[in-house]
Amino acid sequence: MQTDLKLQNINVISLKEAPIHLSSQIQPHGILLVLEEPELRILQISNNTFSVFGTTPENMLGKKLEDLVDPYQMEGIKAGLLQQNLDFINPTKIWIRKKGDEYTVFDAIFHRNPEGVLILELEPAISQTNIPFLSFYHLARASINRLESSKNLREFCQIIVQEVRQMTEFDRVMLYKFDEDGHGSVVAEAKIDALESYLGLHYPESDIPRPARKLFVSNSIRLIPDTNSQPIQLFPINNPVTGRSINLTNSHLRSAANCHIEYLHNMGVGASLTISLIKDQKLWGLIACHHQTPKFVSYELRKSCEFLGRVIFAEISAKEETEDYDYRMNLTHIQSLLVEYMSQSDHFIDGLVKNQPNLLDLTNAQGAAVCFGGNYTLIGETPKEEELNFLVEWLKHNIEDEIFYTDSLPSLYPDAIGFKNYASGLLAIPISQRNYVLWFRPEVIQTVNWGGDPNKAFEVNQSQGNLRLCPRKSFELWKETVRLTSLPWQFVEIKAALELRKAIVNIVLRQADELAQLAEDLERSNAELKKFAYVASHDLQEPLNQVANYVQLLEMRYHEELDADAKEFIGYAVEGVSLMQTLIDDVLAYSKVDTQAIAFQVTEVDTALQRALSNLRKRISETGTIITHDPLPTVMADSTQLMQLFLNLIGNAIKFRSDKPPEIHIGAERLEDEWLFSVRDNGIGIDPQFSDRIFIIFQRLHTRDEYPGTGMGLAICKKIIECHRGRIWVESEIGQGATFYFTIPAGGRERDRRNGRKTENHLFS
Numbered sequence: 001m002q003t004d005l006k007l008q009n010i011n012v013i014s015l016k017e018a019p020i021h022l023s024s025q026i027q028p029h030g031i032l033l034v035l036e037e038p039e040l041r042i043l044q045i046s047n048n049t050f051s052v053f054g055t056t057p058e059n060m061l062g063k064k065l066e067d068l069v070d071p072y073q074m075e076g077i078k079a080g081l082l083q084q085n086l087d088f089i090n091p092t093k094i095w096i097r098k099k100g101d102e103y104t105v106f107d108a109i110f111h112r113n114p115e116g117v118l119i120l121e122l123e124p125a126i127s128q129t130n131i132p133f134l135s136f137y138h139l140a141r142a143s144i145n146r147l148e149s150s151k152n153l154r155e156f157c158q159i160i161v162q163e164v165r166q167m168t169e170f171d172r173v174m175l176y177k178f179d180e181d182g183h184g185s186v187v188a189e190a191k192i193d194a195l196e197s198y199l200g201l202h203y204p205e206s207d208i209p210r211p212a213r214k215l216f217v218s219n220s221i222r223l224i225p226d227t228n229s230q231p232i233q234l235f236p237i238n239n240p241v242t243g244r245s246i247n248l249t250n251s252h253l254r255s256a257a258n259c260h261i262e263y264l265h266n267m268g269v270g271a272s273l274t275i276s277l278i279k280d281q282k283l284w285g286l287i288a289c290h291h292q293t294p295k296f297v298s299y300e301l302r303k304s305c306e307f308l309g310r311v312i313f314a315e316i317s318a319k320e321e322t323e324d325y326d327y328r329m330n331l332t333h334i335q336s337l338l339v340e341y342m343s344q345s346d347h348f349i350d351g352l353v354k355n356q357p358n359l360l361d362l363t364n365a366q367g368a369a370v371c372f373g374g375n376y377t378l379i380g381e382t383p384k385e386e387e388l389n390f391l392v393e394w395l396k397h398n399i400e401d402e403i404f405y406t407d408s409l410p411s412l413y414p415d416a417i418g419f420k421n422y423a424s425g426l427l428a429i430p431i432s433q434r435n436y437v438l439w440f441r442p443e444v445i446q447t448v449n450w451g452g453d454p455n456k457a458f459e460v461n462q463s464q465g466n467l468r469l470c471p472r473k474s475f476e477l478w479k480e481t482v483r484l485t486s487l488p489w490q491f492v493e494i495k496a497a498l499e500l501r502k503a504i505v506n507i508v509l510r511q512a513d514e515l516a517q518l519a520e521d522l523e524r525s526n527a528e529l530k531k532f533a534y535v536a537s538h539d540l541q542e543p544l545n546q547v548a549n550y551v552q553l554l555e556m557r558y559h560e561e562l563d564a565d566a567k568e569f570i571g572y573a574v575e576g577v578s579l580m581q582t583l584i585d586d587v588l589a590y591s592k593v594d595t596q597a598i599a600f601q602v603t604e605v606d607t608a609l610q611r612a613l614s615n616l617r618k619r620i621s622e623t624g625t626i627i628t629h630d631p632l633p634t635v636m637a638d639s640t641q642l643m644q645l646f647l648n649l650i651g652n653a654i655k656f657r658s659d660k661p662p663e664i665h666i667g668a669e670r671l672e673d674e675w676l677f678s679v680r681d682n683g684i685g686i687d688p689q690f691s692d693r694i695f696i697i698f699q700r701l702h703t704r705d706e707y708p709g710t711g712m713g714l715a716i717c718k719k720i721i722e723c724h725r726g727r728i729w730v731e732s733e734i735g736q737g738a739t740f741y742f743t744i745p746a747g748g749r750e751r752d753r754r755n756g757r758k759t760e761n762h763l764f765s
Contacts, residue, residue, distance in 0.1 A: 023248050024238070025231035025255035027224065029296060030123040031106075032253050033065075034239065034246060037081075037118050040065035043240055046253075047233045052098060057235035065120070070095040070103065077110075081118070086110045091299045093125060107299045113247040117239070121253050123299060153316065157188035160312040161287065164305050165190040168273060168297060170289040174198060175277075177285040180488070184208065184285070212260070213283050218249045220276040221306045224256055226294035227264045227271065231255035252299075264290075271295040273302065275309045279317055331496040334361050339503045348507050352437075353379045362500060363493040365439035367422055372435045382440055383419040390415060392436055395428055403498050404428045407441070410484040417484065425486025427494065429501040431508060439497070441486035548574055600724070603639045605632040605677075609666060611639075612646035619654050629666035633675055635744045641720045646679075648713040649740050653681035658735075674726070674746050680739040686732040694730065717742075 026032045026046050034044035045060045053060065066074045073094055080089030090110060095103040106122040113119060157175045165173040172195055175188040182205035189199040239246050248254040264272060273289035287309050334357045341351030349370050352359045359368040360380050367380035371392050376385050383391065394413055395404065405427040409416040416423055425441030555570045609629065620627065653664045660682060667678040686694065695718040721728040721742045732738035
């Protein structure tokens with residue numbers, strides 16, 4: 001039963017997303033022809049040709065447009081079709097040969113669909129009260145004069161519906177505005193007295209699903225003259241060139257979806273005209289005209305309404321942007337003060353919170369938090385720091401834009417229910433990947449008037465094994481109490497937050513530039529030191545080799561003449577030269593570490609470990625060392641340096657062994673964003689007070705007589721890990737062995753060899 005319910009939900013979603021622009025049906029008040037260019041040969045035609053042409057669609061296929069149109073018009077039509085913008089020839093009055101020499105006048109509308117297929121739509125040039133240009137100019141001028149004298153946006157919207165209704169004489173004209181959440185509301189209405197008012201009612205997003213909204217953007221004016229008419233099929237159904245249904249995105253005659261027709265019937269609508277209001281390439285709203293009985297509107301009148309709507313809507317957009325001018329100017333002033341405060345402060349956060357006005361005033365928020373470097377600076381009413389930690393982690397993994405805002409955080413982040421009284425609304429700007437500025441608004445309980453129950457926006461009927469999406473039948477007032485929401489963030493507040501983000505980033509970058517200059521000076525100094533170390537070490541090798549060679553030659557040549565003390569002294573000299581050469585090699589290795597770790601690659605940690613163990617095989621065998629390890633991952637690293645790291649750590653564990661045979665275990669554990677590795681032994685251990693000192697270059701805790709070495713091994717390990725952006729430390733007690741820990745950031749194609757199970761592999765015993 002549960003599976004069937006899930007499948008039904010999936011089918012409902014697919015029904016709501018159905019591609020309604022791919023259709024093979026049109027409305028019966030016109031004729032549609034699909035033409036093949038450049039000959040303008042008919043590929044498809046609507047199945048209502050007999051009443052106009054006196055012949056069947058089958059007989060029309062293959063004919064050229066010039067066979068139907070007055071030959072004097074064809075030259076102008078062909079010239080117009082060569083233009084990129086076909087609006088210059090739409091509509092064209094053309095005379096179609098009906099029977100013999102009898103012609104019928106049509107309004108011809110040419111357009112190309114998204115696939116570039118040319119489509120011709122013919123509507124009868126019905127005698128209708130058209131508006132001459134001068135009369136239309138006076139009408140538009142009068143409308144604009146009314147707009148200029150109006151006081152607010154609501155009056156603007158009311159004027160536009162009154163003017164459109166005056167031109168079209170529809171029973172009802174509404175201006176429908178979309179909200180940020182996808183729902184919509186009627187913000188203006190002009191109607192006959194007998195109709196119930198829809199003004200102020202909200203309607204759910206499903207009333208105008210996404211496919212329909214896309215079509216409203218592509219085709220800005222849409223007429224359904226008779227909701228009870230039967231659609232006309234195209235012949236053939238599929239385009240013979242593509243073998244698919246024709247894309248009728250830009251078609252005026254395209255038949256409406258059955259669900260939409262049923263929706264109009266439920267509202268008592270016999271005819272509808274819809275004009276799209278586009279702002280910034282998005283559907284801002286609609287002018288919806290409804291009539292109780294069938295009503296045809298000519299193409300010229302539809303275009304006049306569209307033009308008037310666009311002219312007035314341009315004024316609405318301007319009014320919408322300037323209505324909050326004073327507020328925007330106030331926010332701009334606050335923003336400039338905050339930038340000044342930040343520039344004068346040692347740390348930019350002090351400039352945001354320690355002055356008046358402060359961070360809260362920029363967005364009219366009741367609380368704010370600055371998360372920077374893992375620390376929080378709070379002002380006003382905010383969630384607790386522990387709650388903010390989880391919220392910031394959620395933002396890191398879910399938000400990629402320059403700004404994030406919502407007036408219902410609990411609906412997106414359920415944990416926010418626990419602090420709804422402080423943060424039902426959230427506005428957030430990332431300063432970097434880990435640092436944020438957050439503003440909060442508390443819950444405000446509201447009552448929303450809906451045109452029908454939004455929870456029953458549609459019904460799903462199932463008959464003969466098929467699901468069918470049906471619109472609701474009730475549009476009666478339905479009140480909803482909305483909780484877990486705050487007052488919405490205004491556009492000017494969002495824009496002010498974005499501008500502040502730019503200022504903060506610039507200030508942080510400026511401070512970073514100063515640090516970068518210091519780092520550059522330090523890097524130059526380090527580079528000179530490295531060069532000196534390399535040259536000095538290289539130049540020292542030759543005289544040392546000479547000393548060793550001549551001392552050994554001296555012993556060989558005068559062996560019989562040297563007493564025991566002399567031979568012992570020569571041995572000390574050779575041993576000192578050998579130690580000096582080892583020191584030089586270690587200094588060279590130390591100086592090369594960071595220059596070698598430039599391009600990390602996907603590295604199997606197990607492979608690096610095996611290489612290290614191969615180099616230590618003799619010592620492992622001689623000491624009877626037992627080495628085990630966890631399943632090891634794949635990381636982004638330098639394989640040679642990783643091998644050197646294991647070589648030094650395991651070599652030390654063998655060197656500083658106790659009386660027992662050495663037992664060494666290499667562990668690996670995945671943390672949140674890094675791998676934690678460990679090398680644990682059962683050796684002599686380390687006094688905790690020296691846990692930092694042992695990583696310093698040339699530092700030793702034992703004499704060379706006790707344990708040979710240069711004191712460079714752990715310093716090299718530390719430098720290798722730092723080059724990999726990790727950390728290294730030791731935990732130990734005298735006589736209880738030591739565990740060296742180091743981290744490497746997680747990255748690349750990490751794999752666990754045992755599907756996450758920890759098992760021990762005995763490599764050597």
